[in-house]
Amino acid sequence: MMPSNFKIIFALVLTIMLVLGWTKMKPFQTDDSFAQQTLVIGLQSGYPPFEFMDANGKIIGFDVELAEQIASKLGKTLVIKDMEFEGEILSLKQGKIDLIVSGMNITPSRLKEIAMIPYHGEAATSLSLVFWNEIPQGVHSIEDIAKLPNPSITVESGSLPEDYINHYKNIHAKSFQGSLAPLMDVKYGKSVANLVQTDVATYLQEKHPEIKILSIPLSKDDAILGFGIGVKKENQGLFQQVQHIIQELKASGELKQLENKWFKEVQ
Structure with missing residues (x-):
């Protein structure tokens, strides 16, 4: 007969092994870990050619394809939140979205509230x-x-x-x-x-x-200062990552290709 102390130790070891094995098979995913795997952008559909619905109800456009490239280069899954334009900055500041990619102009008043990365257009007159x-x-x-x-x-x-x-x-x-x-x-x-x-x-x-x-x-x-991607001022890490991606897309000509696809005439 197995000594009682040995039975207890054996049961504990078996329990730990089962727990560890289960954890390995099905890792527990917290909200934080899910957030780290996604890139949530805010936009308002109905603003062609930046973002609008196609005949099948899918949101397409220049901003959408750009956001897809940004998410891919960050190794994240893109999540699009279609919202009213007026609420985008507040949602960004409250952490409900990671980026605004919504054909938003860079203006002095907006720069007081959020950081912005230029990505399309020059200063317009x-x-x-x-x-x-x-x-x-x-x-x-x-x-x-x-x-x-x-x-x-x-x-x-x-x-x-x-x-x-x-x-x-x-x-x-x-x-x-x-x-x-x-x-x-x-x-x-x-x-x-x-x-x-x-x-x-x-x-x-x-x-x-x-x-x-x-x-x-x-x-x-x-005068308009061009279009910018909105980032929460406190999120400097994401700002630097996205800024670097935009610079890469410009240098490679990929951003120009997107502009030529969605805009008839790009200055």
């Missing part, structure tokens, strides 16, 4: 007014629209064009989610024009040849 079929007679500037019977201009909610048009108190600014709804409002005669960034105007005209474009010069104070 103009916006574009988009009209359907024709530019109204006598309209050569935004100021001229104020003289029309229905002085309304559509913009995407939370965008830089929205901030810009709000300086004109004698023009009614109509804000919409995404970039399609503002254009349709113009098409059906409810508004005079849609104010967008130049890249977006070029893309829209390619899809809708009826569109006419009027360039609107920006003052030095209103």
